[in-house]
Amino acid sequence: MNIAAGVNESYAQLSNYLIYSAMAVYTLAFLAHIAEWLFGSRSKVARTSAALAASAGSAGSAAPAAPAVKVAQRGGGTAVVDRPKVVLRSTSDDRGATDGIGAAGTDEQGELYGRIAISLTVLAFLLHLGGVLCRALSVDRAPWGNMYEFSTAFGVVAVGTYLVLLALGKRVRWIGLFLVGAVLLDLGLAVTVLYAASDQLVPALHSYWLWIHVSCAMISGAMFMLGALATFLYLFRDRYEIKVAAGQGCGRFGSMWERLPAASTLDKFAYRANAAIFPLWTFTIIAGSIWAEAAWGHYWQWDPTETWSFITWVVYACYLHARATAGWKGRKAAYISLVGFGCFLFNYFCINIFVVGMHSYAGV
Amino acid sequence: MSTTDRTDRTDRTERADRADADAEAISTAPRDEAEEIYGGEQANAPAQPGLGFLGWTRWFWRQLTSMRVALILLFLLSLAAIPGSLIPQEGTDPVKVQDFLKNHTTLGPIYTKLGLFHVYSSVWFAAIYLLLFVSLAGCIIPRSWQYVGQLRGRPPRAPRKLDRMPAYATWTTDADPDAVLGAARRLLRKRRYRIAPGEGSVAAEKGYLREAGNLLFHIALFGMLIAFAIATLYKSDGDKIVVQGTGFTNTLTQYDDFKHGALFDPDHMSPFGFTLNAFHATYARSGPQKGTAREYAADIAYFGSDGKSHNTTIHVNQPLQIEGNNVYLTSHGYAPVVTVRDGQGNVAYQGPVPFLPLDGNATSQGVIKVPDAVGKNGQQDQLGFQGFFVPDFVPQSGTMFSQFPAADNPVMMLTAYHGDLGMDAGLPQNVYQLDTSNKNLKQFKNADGSALAQKLTVGQTMTLPNGAGSIHFDRIDQWASFEIVHQPGDSLALGSAIAMLAGLAGSLFIQRRRVWVRTQRDSEGRTVVELAGLGRSESQKVGEELTVLVGALHAEAPSVKPPDEPAETSPTPPTSPEDGSDKERA
Ligand code: HEM
Numbered sequence: 001m002n003i004a005a006g007v008n009e010s011y012a013q014l015s016n017y018l019i020y021s022a023m024a025v026y027t028l029a030f031l032a033h034i035a036e037w038l039f040g041s042r043s044k045v046a047r048t049s050a051a052l053a054a055s056a057g058s059a060g061s062a063a064p065a066a067p068a069v070k071v072a073q074r075g076g077g078t079a080v081v082d083r084p085k086v087v088l089r090s091t092s093d094d095r096g097a098t099d100g101i102g103a104a105g106t107d108e109q110g111e112l113y114g115r116i117a118i119s120l121t122v123l124a125f126l127l128h129l130g131g132v133l134c135r136a137l138s139v140d141r142a143p144w145g146n147m148y149e150f151s152t153a154f155g156v157v158a159v160g161t162y163l164v165l166l167a168l169g170k171r172v173r174w175i176g177l178f179l180v181g182a183v184l185l186d187l188g189l190a191v192t193v194l195y196a197a198s199d200q201l202v203p204a205l206h207s208y209w210l211w212i213h214v215s216c217a218m219i220s221g222a223m224f225m226l227g228a229l230a231t232f233l234y235l236f237r238d239r240y241e242i243k244v245a246a247g248q249g250c251g252r253f254g255s256m257w258e259r260l261p262a263a264s265t266l267d268k269f270a271y272r273a274n275a276a277i278f279p280l281w282t283f284t285i286i287a288g289s290i291w292a293e294a295a296w297g298h299y300w301q302w303d304p305t306e307t308w309s310f311i312t313w314v315v316y317a318c319y320l321h322a323r324a325t326a327g328w329k330g331r332k333a334a335y336i337s338l339v340g341f342g343c344f345l346f347n348y349f350c351i352n353i354f355v356v357g358m359h360s361y362a363g364v
Numbered sequence: 365m366s367t368t369d370r371t372d373r374t375d376r377t378e379r380a381d382r383a384d385a386d387a388e389a390i391s392t393a394p395r396d397e398a399e400e401i402y403g404g405e406q407a408n409a410p411a412q413p414g415l416g417f418l419g420w421t422r423w424f425w426r427q428l429t430s431m432r433v434a435l436i437l438l439f440l441l442s443l444a445a446i447p448g449s450l451i452p453q454e455g456t457d458p459v460k461v462q463d464f465l466k467n468h469t470t471l472g473p474i475y476t477k478l479g480l481f482h483v484y485s486s487v488w489f490a491a492i493y494l495l496l497f498v499s500l501a502g503c504i505i506p507r508s509w510q511y512v513g514q515l516r517g518r519p520p521r522a523p524r525k526l527d528r529m530p531a532y533a534t535w536t537t538d539a540d541p542d543a544v545l546g547a548a549r550r551l552l553r554k555r556r557y558r559i560a561p562g563e564g565s566v567a568a569e570k571g572y573l574r575e576a577g578n579l580l581f582h583i584a585l586f587g588m589l590i591a592f593a594i595a596t597l598y599k600s601d602g603d604k605i606v607v608q609g610t611g612f613t614n615t616l617t618q619y620d621d622f623k624h625g626a627l628f629d630p631d632h633m634s635p636f637g638f639t640l641n642a643f644h645a646t647y648a649r650s651g652p653q654k655g656t657a658r659e660y661a662a663d664i665a666y667f668g669s670d671g672k673s674h675n676t677t678i679h680v681n682q683p684l685q686i687e688g689n690n691v692y693l694t695s696h697g698y699a700p701v702v703t704v705r706d707g708q709g710n711v712a713y714q715g716p717v718p719f720l721p722l723d724g725n726a727t728s729q730g731v732i733k734v735p736d737a738v739g740k741n742g743q744q745d746q747l748g749f750q751g752f753f754v755p756d757f758v759p760q761s762g763t764m765f766s767q768f769p770a771a772d773n774p775v776m777m778l779t780a781y782h783g784d785l786g787m788d789a790g791l792p793q794n795v796y797q798l799d800t801s802n803k804n805l806k807q808f809k810n811a812d813g814s815a816l817a818q819k820l821t822v823g824q825t826m827t828l829p830n831g832a833g834s835i836h837f838d839r840i841d842q843w844a845s846f847e848i849v850h851q852p853g854d855s856l857a858l859g860s861a862i863a864m865l866a867g868l869a870g871s872l873f874i875q876r877r878r879v880w881v882r883t884q885r886d887s888e889g890r891t892v893v894e895l896a897g898l899g900r901s902e903s904q905k906v907g908e909e910l911t912v913l914v915g916a917l918h919a920e921a922p923s924v925k926p927p928d929e930p931a932e933t934s935p936t937p938p939t940s941p942e943d944g945s946d947k948e949r950a
Contacts, residue, residue, distance in 0.1 A: 002522060007651065083534040083914070083915065083918060084533045084534060084918060084923060085533065085912045085913055086531055086532070086533045086895075086907055086911045086914055087527075087531070087532045087533065088531050088907045089528075089529075089530050089531075089532075102642075107936050124617060140665055172432075177406045196652075197651070197652050199648070199652065200648065200658055201654050202656055202657055202658075206372065206659070206679075206680065207681040209681075212586075264873070277870050278871060278872065279865060282864060282865060282868060285866055286861040286864075290858075291681075292691075294681050294682065295680060295681050296685065296692070297601070297847050297849040298601075298849065298851065299691055299854065299857060300592070301455070301456060301486050302448055302449070302453065302456070302483075303456070304449040307446075307448060308449055309450075310445060311445050314438055314439075314441055314442040314445075315439075315442050317438055318435055318439050318442070321431060321435045321438065323436055323830045324431060325431040325435055326432075327432075328435065336439075351449065356375075
């Protein structure tokens with residue numbers, strides 16, 4: 001690492017311009033998503049397509065696509081028509097509700113706005129990514145050396161993951177509005193409260209562990225955020241499904257919840273995000289301990305930041321246990337995972353800024 | 365709340381109905397988990413009265429080792445860890461604890477009683493994690509046995525009603541039943557299923573490593589606990605300030621400050637030492653972070669048990685590892701080198717005196733004690749100096765505070781005392797403080813009665829009144845402080861961490877599933893093929909997997925009639941025709 005290197009001011013400037021531009025474009029994407037949802041709510045079909053069956057027994061004949069056929073085709077081969085179908089029994093937790101049709105419903109204008117929103121998100125993502133890369137170039141080091149940089153890079157990971165899932169053909173468009181909103185909030189905080197000019201780092205941060213430990217923390221955090229967003233939506237959609245199943249109408253925002261995927265789908269998405277990233281979060285803590293051993297002489301000394309990473313880890317472990325425990329699945333487990341993400345945020349914002357520990361990270 | 369409960373219960377009976385009683389648990393998880401999957405109802409029946417001591421103990425043990433209690437204990441553990449991060453802790457910051465006690469006269473004593481100033485070594489914190497580990501042991505020992513049993517056993521026979529399984533497919537073919545089963549065996553074997561021998565059907569299972577991973581992870585938690593215990597009991601941890609050109613050898617008396625675990629043995633400290641040859645620091649010269657350190661490096665020559673000397677450089681993130689100890693560079697400062705002459709004109713002290721930094725720009729404070737001076741008239745006298753060292757003195761700044769941490773324009777500001785330094789009282793004394801409250805220690809005064817004080821640059825001399833002596837500022841050396849840590853159990857901790865990761869990956873990413881294939885001749889003498897799949901994990905992909913298997917087997921035994929004419933063996937229509945694997949993509 002070139003310590004003597006100063007700061008390349010033009011890259012630093014460019015980085016700031018790019019981040020601001022990205023924020024502007026994200027805002028447009030956010031508005032386009034809102035338009036998508038608004039137009040979608042006037043579509044009639046949206047109202048009826050996601051009808052819930054009263055009992056799991058007769059559920060789900062109104063599946064929007066014809067997925068079974070698709071899966072059968074994936075097996076390859078020629079005799080697609082004679083190929084015996086694999087019959088799946090609904091699992092206990094899906095209540096037989098089918099996935100909603102999507103934000104735009106069947107409204108064409110809504111669909112158009114949805115597509116515009118995604119295009120804008122892609123554009124904003126590129127600007128955002130450019131901003132982070134320029135920041136790295138301006139100081140010749142990992143672009144996550146303080147909270148401002150962490151927050152901006154964090155957004156890149158979150159949006160990048162979403163776009164990759166979209167590109168892989170996964171049906172994740174429903175999260176667009178909420179994700180873009182969250183990233184806007186994140187960037188807004190970054191440029192106002194957390195802003196730190198581009199600069200070199202204190203000696204404690206001169207370590208290749210900065211690359212490993214902090215990037216893992218960032219990726220874990222971004223995935224936890226996707227999980228948390230899905231969990232929030234799950235809670236709303238679940239309540240909606242319960243109401244509908246009990247014949248109590250759809251509630252005030254029913255037309256919104258009904259266009260979301262089924263509660264079981266959202267729940268599964270959240271679980272996958274959380275469970276898949278849990279080992280990486282574990283690794284983040286381990287890598288942090290190894291770094292702590294190198295920098296401070298102890299791999300674990302209950303520094304506040306360490307403590308809250310541990311708490312976050314235990315809460316997510318709790319969540320994974322809850323998913324395997326009778327009577328704790330579903331909403332209760334969902335609340336635990338939200339507490340887990342809350343711990344992550346608390347650690348990041350409150351502990352970093354307000355509690356003095358060994359971590360010299362905040363830079364605000 | 366009640367709605368969820370209700371749906372839960374209906375789900376459960378439904379599932380009990382779905383999973384045939386023949387299909388025993390794929391999981392070796394504790395009872396209540398198996399119940400969750402297979403819908404048992406009596407697992408958590410309340411204890412009946414009159415169980416007797418043994419009965420109660422067994423009941424208590426069953427509760428303690430249930431998932432529910434593990435869950436609660438985990439939650440408690442995370443809650444219990446919170447106060448330690450918000451309340452100052454003795455282990456990390458004793459000064460702040462003192463401040464807190466001073467400022468909170470009512471809360472302070474309560475906190476002390478509750479052990480809130482040392483949460484992580486408090487009784488209640490230990491109680492929670494020890495209970496958790498007891499629960500864990502009670503959980504993994506039976507599970508390990510069960511798992512060994514599963515490994516030695518064979519996948520269970522096909523249940524009677526395969527169409528009740530979560531994934532199911534059937535078709536009719538002209539191929540011979542045994543030929544189809546043979547093909548199915550080959551197919552499954554190629555896909556690395558374990559296959560149970562049997563007539564008329566094939567039972568296969570895959571993904572045994574999932575449980576192994578889960579057990580490995582939980583066992584590794586014990587490794588981590590033991591590593592922590594070893595570290596706490598045997599560790600030692602001390603600080604030492606070393607001035608440029610001087611050295612350190614690892615014996616108890618050499619340390620400025622030393623802490624150790626309960627079982628640490630001071631007679632067997634590792635033999636090593638080092639000399640600080642030079643210290644380098646660079647700082648940000650401009651920008652918003654001006655004055656922030658950019659690099660610290662200490663050039664040292666060290667020797668170990670072989671006595672040979674080696675040169676190396678210690679950086680902030682790169683400790684010296686020697687004889688099982690780590691030597692860390694923790695901070696640095698300036699040590700003005702002075703020559704003190706007494707009233708007789710003799711050198712009473714000469715050498716560097718470490719000054720301790722007070723702020724980010726290294727404004728430093730220090731004292732110089734000269735116990736063996738002789739006064740002008742030959743009487744015993746002691747001299748003491750107290751003052752500040754300012755590495756970057758900027759007169760225009762209007763303050764005595766240093767404006768930059770590098771020694772750009774160094775000055776030393778001293779006041780002087782004579783009389784009794786109090787060093788002979790036998791009480792331990794702080795070398796960085798002068799006890800000016802001592803009545804027998806008198807400050808030198810100017811003619812006008814004000815305290816004698818002088819600003820010195822290198823090469824200048826301060827002369828004491830009445831021929832009491834002088835102090836000459838020779839040059840500036842630097843000092844570095846080192847933390848020497850001996851912490852056994854590190855490799856156990858690292859090994860456990862790696863095992864935890866491997867176990868987690870296995871536990872979360874490997875799917876455990878069973879597949880059954882059955883062939884039967886129907887009334888027309890044709891072969892009815894049935895395939896069923898069962899997976900027990902959250903992200904099951906049995907549907908996709910079975911589709912691939914069906915595709916491959918169907919290619920070898922094509923159907924004789926289109927599958928949309930339902931076969932007789934599939935009496936119940938599918939409850940949910942939509943494909944679960946599609947949802948997985950959503
Ligand atoms: C020291 C505290 C513990 C931690 C940090 C911990 C952590 C975890 C984690 C992260 C998982 C997720 C892996 C997976 O889903 O397969 C897990 C699973 C599991 N844990 Fe623990 N655990 C602890 C204590 C316990 C105890 C005391 C029990 C028994 C009562 C237990 C039983 C299980 C079981 C049965 C699973 C498997 C769940 C499944 O297959 O989905 N754990 N544990």
